[in-house]
Amino acid sequence: MKSFRVAVSSSAMAALALQAASGVQAEDKGTFVPSQIQGxxxxxxxxxxxxxxxxSKAxxxxxxxxxxxxxxxWSVEEASVFPGIPGDTALTMKSKxxxxxxxTIFDQPIELDGEKPFVVQYEVKMQNGLSCGGAYVKLLSSSESDLNPEKFGDSTPYSIMFGPDRCGADNKLHFIFRHKNPKTGVFEEKHLKLPPNAKVSKVSTLYTLIVNPDNTFDIRVNEESVLKGHLLEDFSPAVNPPKEIxxxxDTKPADWVDEAEIPDPNASKPDDWDEEAPLMIRDPAAKKPADWLEEEPLMVPDANAVKPEEWDDAEDGEWMAPPVPNPKCEDVSGCGPWTAPMVANPAYRGKWTAPLIPNPAYKGEWAPRKIANPNWFEDLHPNKFAPIGGIGFELWTMDDDIQFDNIYVGTSPEEAAKFADETFRVKLPLEQNREKDELSRDENGNKREAPLSGLDHFVQQIRRRTNVLVDRLSTEQDKLRVLQQSSDIVGFYAAVVAVLLGLVGLLTSLLGGGARARPAMPPKKTESASPTAPTEQGTSSAVKASSVTRRAPVETKDTAAMH
Incomplete structure (x- = not known):
């Protein structure tokens, strides 16, 4: 089997630690040295x-x-965004x-007996973010077919799939293993029921999976545990089928009674129960306001309207001025016929139904009888994963320059942690210092006098998200699918529009002031579109402007030409 060794010498470690402490200015001090860690x-x-x-050529x-x-x-190159250790190269996806x-295929398959921990660890560096795509790794199965790297694709069987996957709001850190049914010999994917979120960052992120001999597992991000669980409890479908099914x-008997309650057959409707009583009635206590003008219509012809010159009464009918609100109604409680407002009817009881009582014939909820599951088996060691013959990345992504580095597959969590100390823990502070330095500069590369303002950050967010969406729309044929998968960006724009509308409304109210105050008088209610809509004082049945119809001007040759 291929074994690649990596480590950093103690002198190089000291130099790199000093470089991290002094920030990006120590760029030329310290270079990459392969580790001696084995796995x-x-x-x-x-x-x-x-x-x-x-x-792959598949x-x-x-x-x-x-x-x-x-x-x-694919390319192997140094990072172009927030580079860490000089000379440190990584496998890079170059295409959007x-x-x-x-x-890569191992010389000999990895056989797992389940008696030792099993560790998968690697770094991901999303130099341009991860808007839609995967960055997970597959440990390829050698037990089902011969592995051919040139034919490697989505149908190539794998034993374990682990790593980040994100598209829009769908963000997860996969841990999937394929389990072989000992009765049928068929492999089935087992997915985490509640996968944690992936970390999206332009600096390196370390992903670690540890599966223990007792079938417990631990998923870590940057060496911090984000999910612990059990192979027999936290995956779907479950590893072991139920003993009984x-x-x-079996079928439900025809005379089986499912109803737990029935209407009381001995109940009768009370004599005073009035099913015809309406839900709402006119308020008997309401009185017409003193200033209500019943003789005045709500709408009157516009006195300032002029009949169009092209109007022909013979062809177009008698011209009528358009209706406008009656000015006499502006400063009073209402106009037109008054009716009392509607109120809840205290005598309303609705349709009578008999009360429910326990059903004496109820037999309970029916369920088919249980029988022994003919396909039942019990595998208490699912951590004995299918033999692993290679490792690969089979991914689709909308973002380029995603890097993978420092892969460790082995049986020692301690060695994996030591490997991380010699690699990830050295490069991360260097990358973070560069990221911090970039955020402290403006678009021209000049040092900011003050930290990035909230407005500048907001503008950067809009620009970044716009570029991502434009890239997707320009490269995908199915635009609707792109928008569906970009719910986070669409939602972001909706939030931006809502905030801007709120600001416009606030400025309008501040600059425009309130409405001119009127002399004190009884409160006036807005007329309803319904002829019987209730108000506090009553209801007008006068016709509103929206319900008044008149003959529209006939389109002449001149006006038609304008259209």
Missing amino acids: LFVEQFTPGWESRWTP SKFQNGNEEFKYEGV ARQHAIS DDPE
Whole structure:
């Protein structure tokens, strides 16, 4: 089996630690030194990586017959965004909106007996973020078919899939393992019921999976545990099927009574129960306001309206001025016929129904009888994963320049932690210092006198999210699918619009002031569109402007030409 060694010498460690402490100014002090840590598989993408890793030449079929080739470009290079250790290179996905696949095959498969911990650890650096795509790793199964890296694709069987995956609001850190049914020999994927969120960052993120001999697991991000669980309890479908199942031949008897309660057959409607009483009645205590003008219509013809010159009474009918609100009604409680407002009817009781009582014939909720599950088995050691013959990345992404580095596969959490100390813990502070330095500069690269303001940060967010959405729309044929998968960005714009509208409303109220105060008088209610809509004083049945119809002006040749 291939084993790649990595570590940093003590002198280099000291130099790099000093570099981290002094920030980005120590850029030329300290260079990458491969580690000496060993495991079942260790990879730092040092020179000669091309002889170990092979890009796929296969195709992927989606939506039936739609073919996508794995034409995404792979490269091994130093980071271009917030670089860490000089000379430290990583496997890099270089293409946007493309299928990527690359793998390496072990000389000998890894056989897992479940008696030792099993550890998978690697770094991801999302230099341009992760708006939509995957960054997970697959440990390829060697027990189902011969592994051919040139044919590696989505249908290649794997033993474990682990790592981040995000598209819009859907963000998860996968841990999937394929379990072999000992009775049928068929493999089935087992997914975490509640996967944690992936961390999206332009600096390196360390993902670690530890599976223990007792079938417990621990998922860590940057060496901090984000989820602990059990292989037999926290995956769906469950590893072991139930011992008993419902009898598929059992049927509910025809005389089975499911109703727990029934209407009381001895109950009768009370004599004083009036089913015809309405829910609402006119308020008998209401009085017409003293200033209500019943003889005045709510709408009157516009006295200032002028009949159009092109209006022909013979052809267009008698011209009528458009209705406008009656000015006499502006400063009074209302106009038109007054009716008392509606109030709840105290005598209303609704349709009578008999009260429910326990059903004496009730037999309980029916369920089919249980029988022994003919497909039952019990595997108490699902941590004996299928033999692993290689490792690969098979991914689709909308974002380029995603890097993978410092892969460790082994049986020692302590060695994995030591490996992280020699690699990840050295580069992370360097990258963070560079990120901090960039945030302290303006768009021209000049040092800011003050920290990035909230407004500047807000503008940067809008610009970044706009670029992401434009990239997606320009590279995808299915625009609706892009918008559906970009719910986070669409939601962001909705929030921005809501905030801007709120600010406009606030400024309008501050600059425009309130309405002119009128002389004190009884409160006036807005007329309802309904002729019987209730008000505090009463209801006007006069017609509103929206319900008045008149003959529209006939379109002449001149006016038609304008259209």
